[in-house]
Amino acid sequence: MTTSNEETILQVEDLKMHFPIYRGVFQRQVGAVHAVDGISFDVRRGETLGLVGESGCGKSTTGRTILQLYKPTAGQVHFNGVDLVSLKGEELRMMRRKMQMIFQDPYASLNPRMTVADTVGEPLMVHNVATGKEIQERVQQLLELVGLNPAFASRYPHEFSGGQRQRIGVARALALQPSFIVCDEPISALDVSIQAQVVNLLEELQEQFNLTYLFIAHDLSMVRHISKRVAVMYLGVIMELADRDDLYLHPLHPYTQALLSAVPIPDPVADARRTRTILEGDVPSPVNPPSGCRFRTRCPIAEKICAESRPDFREVSSGHFVACHMVK
């Protein structure tokens, strides 16, 4: 996984994020939530890497930890060759210009007391890249870019619908002309017909500005649509990573197989033809994850070795990584 060529914009190595749990009068640490527990992958310039998994698998934590919104417990994050984990203060702040985030809930992520112009222009002001009139002009440009009427700049978030709010969030993320954007479930709060609008916008912007996306989602159909490569997470660990078509057509990990077979297809004929693997039980707690392979408690093909040692995340064919003892 350590192939560092020019193409790589982001390289994550053995990243861990454990949130401590404190209990009792003396607030002693009694355990930790193993939200992200040793993951490695890289993202290439101009591509979209999809990160999928069920709720609580650590996919959002991964995105936030990469951007140093949380201080990682261990591991390294190289962005354009610089290790973000070791950066502090002003140095880190300068790097933030190049990496931005689009949030899940357009109803909660915008300040209701700030006008659209304030929200979109704030990053420009905070980073001192423009002043006064320049900011106004840039805001107008940005609004136009994301398909909003620039005349709306003085309005407040409550005057907009969910899809429009998400466009405001996209405009704000683009303000500093970043090269890398973490999209944390940007469409899951939107209605179906609006989702397509926002996804098409993200794709157009990517082509126009050669943006790199880490696209976090639980909707496997949308991830297949937008991503070039896809990583599947389960309980803080990446189980499989491969090119989109490779992963969806030839999933190797039993979890990926089950996950894909669980997605309903909007076509009754194709849906009836499929064979389904229905997983039993629920995802275990990340406070006390199972020994060995994290998935073994629900895995239909688990054997003794799966409880004893954690499978390596290895490359089984070109660009196809999988963490499973049973995959030859």
Next chain:
Amino acid sequence: MPDLLLDIKGLETEFKTPDGIIHAVNGVSFGLKEGETLGVVGESGCGKSVTMLSVLGLIPSPPGKVVAGEALFFGQDLLKMTKEEIRLVRGAQIGMIFQDPMTSLNPVLTIGRQIEEPLMLHIGMTKKQAQERAAELLGMVGIPNAKDRLNDYPHQYSGGMRQRVMIAMALSCSPQVLIADEPTTALDVTIQAQIMDLVKRLRNELGMTIVWITHDLGVVAGLAQRVIVMYGGLIIEEAPVNELFANPSHPYTVGLIGSLPRVDETEHSRLFSIDGQPPVLYQKPHACPFAPRCKWAMERCWKENPALETVSNEHRIACWVDIKTGRSR
């Protein structure tokens, strides 16, 4: 038709808000056949939930009010019943499951108590009978060690298990109809697959009639036999499930199906997107509610609201345009 279990005619529901009256349901008519699974599809605010809540007498009033229509259930109009009368129908003859299993259960009562209560109330079972039946029901919906888990509280159950409990409660009095309002929306896909599998199994075992309200066309494709598509408080298309997906005829349905990426897609193309947003219904639609977003819209669409008409066997749509030719039908 005698085989209609539930026959809804001309239902209209409105809500008074400080900004004016919202016309949430604007004349919805459909029948529910015995033994079928009917999918009701639409985006938020299209009136799909309000339609079913109106029928069950669950619209909070004020601000809501059912202003017109009838809902015949075994020949009796549910909309004319008193609160007491409809309460006997709900739970006993019509069971319900709601979207959020986290908030639908009382956190301070044991699961067992919550399942036993309707059994004692509606059917008049003794405490002991109710306990046995509760354990049986939990087992039926696939909860292991059902008997021991009756004494647990809701927080000791996971999301998927709580939804199973909700299903067990809905089925406890053996209702003829089960109304499910987005029951899997709050759940992960693997858990959703478990619940859908369970519902299919129970449907076969108990021969239940089901109304499944959802925004997810994928879920409908896998579960329903017949589908109703709603927009702007109206039914705009109704067809058997295979027909709807093979031959969608209303521009909104076409757009909705086209805007979905598929997990089995192999070719990458831009998603078909419907411009604009769903309407906020401050006025009753006098024209086609979809006209502002419709690329086939003609002059007539802006003036008159099309009625739901049969275009072929069991396939009904409300549209002035024949989208195959782009001309008036």
